[in-house]
Amino acid sequence: MTDNDFLAERFETYRGHLRAVAHRMLGSAAEAEDAVQETWLRLSRSDVREVDNLGGWLTTVVGRICLDLLRSRRTRGEEPLDSRPPAPAGGPDPAQDALLADSVGLALLVVLDTLSPAERLAFVLHDLFGVPFEEIGGILGRTAPAARQLASRARRRVRGVRAPEADLARQRAVVEAFLAAARDGDFDGLLAVLDPDVVARTEAGVNAGAARVAAGAASFAHLARVARAVLVDGATGLAVFAGGRPERVLVFAFAAGRITGIDIVTDPARLADLTVEEV
Known part of the structure; x- marks a missing residue:
């Protein structure tokens, strides 16, 4: 087995987790798959022999990719949930997005779309995936207390969102x-x-x-x-x-x-x- 094959095998053990993070960050199965694929490309070009926690490293990378995508989406104008184009043929389709809505609640997805990219990342990574604020702050280029404040502000926005x-x-x-x-x-x-x-x-x-x-x-x-x-x-x-x-x-x-x-x-x-x- 080559080093690249071994790295690919290790990556596959984290793929489901990375897809879940990206899916909840982006609200789109197609974009989540793109983010996960970009994470693999960055891993394959990196020397991670000294990385003790590969899962944490990958979560940080996919978080940064999603943050860039959210910021880009804001720059070109946020699209409503129901107006996003279908996924490309052969890839994830809107049925997958419906599964996301079922898992976190459509009302919550709508509220998440009103958060700033930094708030959304802090809330999703910490409250949904338990990532420490020190790591979230590193992704955002802010201190851990600042990341905590972002998550707290986001939490106040989503609190009270209740499923039917x-x-x-x-x-x-x-x-x-x-x-x-x-x-x-x-x-x-x-x-x-x-x-x-x-x-x-x-x-x-x-x-x-x-x-x-x-x-x-x-x-x-x-x-x-x-x-x-x-x-x-x-x-x-x-x-x-x-x-x-x-x-x-x-x-x-x-x-x-x-x-x-x-x-x-x-x-x-x-x-x-x-x-x-x-x-």
């Missing part, structure tokens, strides 16, 4: 199936409700792929037994309470009736920033 009740009911059914399988340690049951490319994020890091996420969920059966269904800033979630306050919150993203993302929040500062409502 019918969607919430469908999402809750999926989450309850996930919870029941986690309580029983039912690995196959967990796989049934997880998207193959599901990403679970904690303050400690990222777990990707249905098998790894299912194994992690099955090992926390003791927490699943006391978890309760909640709405987190209007999104479907689960929470474990202690003393009447949430000490662990899970927020879910969906596509095609499966869970595509789980954001696990345990940090007290982040928990204090959430609005958690029991349902």
